[in-house]
Amino acid sequence: MIEVIGLTKKFKEVTAVDNVSFKVDAGEIVGLLGENGAGKTTTLRMISTMLKPTSGTAKVCGLDLLKEPDKVRKKIGILFGGEVGLYDRLTARENIKYFADLGGLSSEEANKNIELLAEMLDMKEYIDRRVGKFSRGMKQKVAIARAIVHNPDVMLFDEPTIGLDVSSSAIVQDFILDCKKKGRAIIFSSHSMREVEKLCDRVVIIHKGRLVYDGRVEDLRREYNGEDLEKVFLRLVGDKNE
Template identity: 55%
Template sequence: MIEIQEVTKKFKDKKVSITALKHVSFSIEKGQTVGLLGENGAGKTTLLRTIATLLSPTEGYITVDGMDTVKNPDAIKKKIGVLFGGETGLYDRLTARENLDFFATLYGMSKHETKVRIDDLAKMFGMRDYLDRKVGGFSKGMRQKVAISRTLIHNPDIILFDEPTTGLDITSSNVFRELIHQLKREGKTMLFSSHIMEEVSMLCDSVAMMHKGELVYHGNLEELYQSEKSNDLNYIFMSKLVRGETDYAS
């Protein structure tokens, strides 16, 4: 379970202070898949990085399975897999297997454990044919599979994805979506940011909507559709933002 309590994050940029997160509070139950929605600059990446212990909150705190992200970063890193959009973090000169081996070492996994896990992942993603080829020659879709495998190498319970399908072709996006379904069946807890409403409505149990660093809505998708009398997440999102702006102005 992830608990985000009154989290504010400020950045100092050339003496100007930027508030990327403003008193954000919500929690994610074990086994839930949550979509993080928001326009560019809404604070999605900052929130994901803070949960992943890569940034500390300026105010407030986050706990992962009861552990504080600032006090227990190492223990939390073992429970979390993180994939930040764009950067696959793979070494082109190494084979897929060598890449995965490398990341397994960072998590202190044994040789045997690593071999078994890589075989499982290769089977799960259909990577067996190219596991021992250099990543440099891979297509985007193949790279994506290796990058996701890297995220899952230590079999984390919680997975954070930052815009996982942005810039991917349809085939690779579908690979990702299929994978989310599979991870859901395994009972993983997932939080992923996306611009793609269709993707969020297909894959998520609940949504967190952010706007200019604030959480404008968090809750179950079905309940949201009912209360808004619409199944159109895009429309709901826009109308929440418009209502939000009016609230701030009044």
């Protein structure tokens, strides 16, 4: 459902992503890993059509992001870490409904999906309160609901549990696993190796914009004699800082 084909992005003299290729199938969670500045977020922004590649392309549900960007956007749900970008004066429901409208959902569909998401993400208590005074964790869950209210086939998550406490993180992780059960293709970027091991079927590791590993988590650990994923990750990128 996601096919990344030789994606490259240059910013003047700097090559942020260098000829990266990988695939994500339906019902699969692929962890996109790399140190800060490795090119993870740039890769996700190209797949989501937010950035135009310098060269290469990607296909989402068979749609080429360069030829049909509008159709690609309707197929994906996006949640990037950091500032969640909610409208403080609107309620949680109104924030989510606004993006449902942008996604082309009918009022009936939107209301049904919002109620389901409010229950799944444990937001019913504050769904009709203005988000301006919400905690970081509450805002993050509203942002997640906003990103997937239109039931996308493909989901891009960049640090989705950032700022959440343990119980809230567990809710989000269970939600991601539920998306997998429903056959969605998911790219999941996180600095938490524990999350990656819990959620991901495969990992794609990039270092300085280049692909250094693409394979199953258990195969990677077996290759490194059963070491935990964090140590393996450091071995793969730590020796390449020349």
